[in-house]
Amino acid sequence: MEQDQIHKKIGRNLQSIRKARSLSLDQVAELTGVSKAMIGQIERGDSNPTISILWKIVNGLHISFTSLIEEEAPKVTHTRFDELEPFSEKDGQYRSYPLIPFEQQKQFEVYTVEMESGCEHESEAHNEGVEEYILMSRGEMQLDIHQETYRLQAGDALHFTADKPHTYKNVSDGKTVYHTIIFYPKN
The missing domain is CATH 2.60.120.10 (Jelly Rolls)
Known part of the structure; x- marks a missing residue:
């Protein structure tokens, strides 16, 4: 159960990072050396990537490893x-x-x-x-x-x-x- 949650979280975060940078799956594949198909599977939560694949992604995108597993920021922040x-x-x-x-x-x-x-x-x-x-x-x-x-x-x-x-x-x-x-x- 825990592992299932982690790889889905990784997928959501990777897709969010990619979209925030206006990158296509092809561009992410080129930057990271991970195939377009694998990037797509990771984003959909259909694949449980190995640590070595995750390192290729974080190095290619110049992001921290934890940025792939951290909780998504809330959509609304209310400051009093x-x-x-x-x-x-x-x-x-x-x-x-x-x-x-x-x-x-x-x-x-x-x-x-x-x-x-x-x-x-x-x-x-x-x-x-x-x-x-x-x-x-x-x-x-x-x-x-x-x-x-x-x-x-x-x-x-x-x-x-x-x-x-x-x-x-x-x-x-x-x-x-x-x-x-x-x-x-x-x-």
Whole structure:
């Protein structure tokens, strides 16, 4: 019974990886040295592959061995804001809540940020190719990027390449809230 579950899980995961990379069975066969027929049988759960065949697959696709046997990620993830622990700076005046954490296969992360009135947060330059998307929810913010200044209000959005130092400043009388999506390029 256990063995049956493992080879079906391997099949589902292999097919998921192949489809996520938009690869055909022929392409996977070429990359791995495992026949197209065998790849198809594995994906359907009709074959219980040997460890040596699995190693050919993981080496050819440049994936970890465990990626073939790990549980599938849930299709829905519900994050409750009031259960998140923020990263905090400026004596709690700046709070960043990790809404959607970074995952290697997704290349981005999402935060909700709260800044108290007058709070200023300086961010160092990120690596080349990193992008930020700011979606204002409440208040008013000034964002200085390199030598340019942008003024954002609730409902506004701003996208920028974050490879230069940038500074966020709450210029409203109350709390400013915004969401930021940070996109990381594939290496």
